[in-house]
Amino acid sequence: MTIVDHINAFARRVPTWILYILYLLPVPWLLYLAQTGGLGREPIKALEHELGEIALQLLIFGLCITPLRRYLGINLLKFRRMFGLLAFIYVTLHLLVWLVLDVGILSQIWSDILKRPYITIGMASFVLLLPLAATSNNLSVRRLGPAWRRLHRLSYVAVLLGGVHYVMLTKTWALEPLLYMAVILGLLLLRLPKMRSKQAA
Secondary structure (H helix, E strand, C coil), X not given: CCHHHXXXXXXXXXXXXXXXXXXXXXXXXXXXXXXXXXXXCCHHHHHHHHHHHHHHHHHHHHHHHHHHHHHHCCXXXXXXXXXXXXXXXHHHHHHHHHHHHHHCCHHHHHHHHHXXXXXXXXXXXXXXXXXXXXXXXXXXXXXXXXXXHHHCCHHHHHHHHHXXXXXXXXXXXXXXXXXXXXXXXXXXXHHHHHHHHHHHX
């Protein structure tokens, strides 16, 4: 057996519920650090950042699954829904920390959404994720049929907006957000040949 065969065999044996638990473990740990001073002088901002960054990482992991199968033969399709739902959970937590702990004033929230482009873009990404999370179940897949796949292409736009949100959030050309953006763009470009062939067909 090749290395790829071993990876695929291992992936088939790993139940998704274990990964759900592992990926959700950082949430209570981050909350603990925020309460005990482990996140620095601005724990709320740091908590927002950590939750948002994990969400973006999970969206990127979801983008990696198709190229891994297509170019390397590594089949992780069973985890794609999990990555999407976990990303939505972390985005929601990121948003709730901003809404409740950071801003807290309803009028200020709407003002920030309308006047600050990076917040507008972040909210747009969250709104795009809402129908994806709502239809990430077997019943929706059966009811929507081929339309389900078309709907879930919104994830490409959502992760792209998430990357732009991160870059704009820093207000400087920081290296880390730019690296995230480069990875996102690279993964989206890998999908172009297949999308063009489908359109031609």
